[in-house]
Amino acid sequence: MREKVIYALGVAAALLLARNLYSIFMVLPDEASQGMIYRIIFFHVPAAITAMLGAFVAAFASIMFLVTKNFRYDSVAVSVTEVGLAFLAANLVTGSIWGRIIWGIWWTWDARLTSALVCWLLYAGYLMLRHAIEEPTARARIAAVFNIFAFADVPIVIFSIKWWRTQHPQPVFWGGGSIDPAMKSTAVLNLVALMLLAAVLVLIRLRQEEVQREIDSLRRYAHAVV
Amino acid sequence: MTAVAAEGVWKFYGDFPALRDIVLETEAGSCLALIGRNGAGKTTLLRILAGFNRPGRGRVSIFGKEPRDTATRARIGFIGHGISVYDELSAFENLCLFGRLYNLADPAKAALEWLARTGLERVKDGLVREFSRGMRQRLAVARAFLHGPSVLLLDEPFTALDDRAIAMLQTLLRDALATGCTIVMSTHQLREALELATHVALLNRGRVVFHGERTAEMAADPGYVYARYGEG
């Protein structure tokens, strides 16, 4: 059953992505001031939104694990964080490529770039912490606590760095800027495609995580018998 | 009156149950010896009874209350694998610290009294770091008894003790039992433990396979329980 859901979602994501790619490269015209490179935004922004959503889901799952001690929530937290981290990395990389073309530099210590990088490091810390703990129950508990701390830090990081400096272009889609409706609909459709992709990855990762836990418990049974 | 109770306690490491449906009840004033092989779950169970860990399922109670309850914790004395006293502090300072943390009316007086009872008064100002192994063990015993617990949870208390400390601990435990204290101890030293124990529980792979009164056969032959109720 779950296998079928994964395949179905995967096919849907692939079809939608193909359709969006066609539209992005073949249909939509170049943007007036940026030219060709503006197209990266169709991936840049949805990746950031997906990663953000991942942080919310992971925090919720972590709290739920501490309340219920149900390992499924722990699996959700780690799967979503890993996938979210990959999407945030995609966001950072696409942003960097865009910056190289438009600003002429790969990186600048602008508010959004900096906060995205800090968040990336925070959640990378979460994965490293998990990696260092052997016993699944302790790992789930410790990681959940850390996740709550990290999640609380996200808004503080974003706001404090915003006070500090801003050079990033104001958000084009929801920041009140004017935008062609065709571009907007493509952006929304690509957000859906990337979220579908994220969902597929999370589901696959979730299954791995559950199998991993089963293997771990079988190994413990084996040691207990000897 | 039930002093220490475990009701359907499970403890999981991931999906692996280290304790499975443990049901135990110990009457006030009795002494329960937990026996079983290494890895049977004795330490895990004792740590849950003492409130260091929470059970994955089920509940434990000390005099009907949660072990994490502050007032309940003041009634528990615990000796674990480590001596749980600070190397950088003197024997007296260690006991005073714990006396204060347990809200004793006169921590210094209690500390001195227990230093005397464990034969450490002469070295009371010596740093624990400089103590011999036997002295450290006796200090650990003093720390556990300091606040006059009514439940003693002891994890392998006789392991690594020298003869003198074993004799001392046995006397203290016998006195404690005589005044109505309840003892739960895990042990491999069957001979020492079965002398004191009124009840015996045998753990095997996280399950209680035998729980009952200590009989004369057990005291006479320490291997009896294992032989009779099997090791699996």
Added chain:
Amino acid sequence: MGALATSRDAPATGRAAAAGGFVAGMRQSLFVAAKDLRAEIRTKEAINASLAFAVVILLLFSFAFDPSEDQLRVLSGGLLWIVFAFAGTLVLNRSFARELPNDCLDALVAAPVPCSALFLGKALANFVLVLAVELVSLLVFGIFYNVRWYLQFWPLLLVLVLGTWGLTVIGTIFSALTVNIRLRELMLPLLVYPMLIPALMAAMQLSTQLVNGQPLSADVAVWLKMLVGFDVIYTALSLVLVDTVLVG
């Protein structure tokens, strides 16, 4: 109930704990803090390492840039907090690791002291130690780089206190979080620094002005709010979650 002959205090214990729970908790925090400080003063293992490390970093800075007055005007706050954060981690690393050797953490958790009180006590001891290292570093910094940091002493002290409390709260709770982990000493800085960035950033902005002898301007003073907010949020979060951390 049965208790040992020597333990006439035991029944009183319950009452005292129930009556003045908060006051008792605070007192017990102080006992824990005093214990940590006493042990540290005897061994000096963390504080010596931390001080030596601070001085070495301060020395290294002189090679990293031209220590002229202009440069320092811009960099001083940042430099100082880098020193404080790096040297502070050495102290924080020891905080719960100190409880490991004889399974002392068991005895603390077994005592009728709420975990939040234990945490507060350990955080307090760390705070005192880190602040002491910071004040000495500040002195050395002033001498090495000819900076008259004492012109705005009281505001600077306020910033030090707020920034250091943020550092110690995060450091102490993560020290508890990582206490049973292999690679503990490597792990802590990796977890602590990203989390601390907002607090460090605020402290850096504030310190740069103060260290150069200027009073706080209004636009920089907003960082004080940020620092206070950070401290409050993470102190509260730590107090709530420390029980989950220590009692598995």
